[in-house]
Amino acid sequence: MIDGFAKDYLHNDLREMREAILWKLEGLSEYDIRRPLTTTGTNLLGLVKHLSLCESRYFGEVFDRPFPESLPRWDNAAERGADMWATEHETRKEIIDRYRRVWEHSDATITALPIDYPGQVPWWPRPNVQLFNILVHVLTETSRHARHADILREQLDNSTGTAAKYATPRHDAAFWEAHRANIERAAKAAVKKSQQLASS
Numbered sequence: 640m641i642d643g644f645a646k647d648y649l650h651n652d653l654r655e656m657r658e659a660i661l662w663k664l665e666g667l668s669e670y671d672i673r674r675p676l677t678t679t680g681t682n683l684l685g686l687v688k689h690l691s692l693c694e695s696r697y698f699g700e701v702f703d704r705p706f707p708e709s710l711p712r713w714d715n716a717a718e719r720g721a722d723m724w725a726t727e728h729e730t731r732k733e734i735i736d737r738y739r740r741v742w743e744h745s746d747a748t749i750t751a752l753p754i755d756y757p758g759q760v761p762w763w764p765r766p767n768v769q770l771f772n773i774l775v776h777v778l779t780e781t782s783r784h785a786r787h788a789d790i791l792r793e794q795l796d797n798s799t800g801t802a803a804k805y806a807t808p809r810h811d812a813a814f815w816e817a818h819r820a821n822i823e824r825a826a827k828a829a830v831k832k833s834q835q836l837a838s839s
Contacts, residue, residue, distance in 0.1 A: 704747075
């Protein structure tokens with residue numbers, strides 16, 4: 640009983656996080672979804688491309704159910720990092736559609752196998768796993784990148800949230816300036832307090 644509940648619970652959370660990732664691209668220009676927004680080049684469309692590779696391997700190769708399309712491999716030094724950004728030849732539609740096809744493949748694996756079904760992750764120190772381990776791992780990875788996407792999107796247009804229905808209402812510049820000033824004041828006060836405690 641608990642096994643079925645756990646599998647459904649994790650699977651539903653994974654579905655929600657996938658949708659959140661794609662929602663972060665909605666309404667943005669081609670440039671904004673592709674451009675590097677951190678020092679290391681993190682970008683929104685690259686996150687989608689990366690998660691496609693991640694899911695396709697974990698719910699595919701690990702359980703001997705390979706995804707039928709060719710994707711970059713992270714164990715090939717020549718292709719390392721290629722999954723984290725989109726070339727000028729790759730379209731938004733192509734990358735998003737592939738991600739959705741990966742979902743279908745992953746969902747078929749999750750549905751077909753019991754939660755304790757064994758698999759092998761040769762690149763892990765402890766390669767023997769079960770579907771449960773992989774569900775938790777991929778949900779964690781997807782959630783982590785959804786948080787990245789949330790921050791990247793906030794940098795672009797101040798919108799936050801995990802889905803359109805939960806989007807944080809936008810405020811004007813004066814609201815955010817006052818909000819940030821309040822946080823800055825608290826940070827400086829905390830430093831001053833810690834310095835006073837250290838010197839006493």
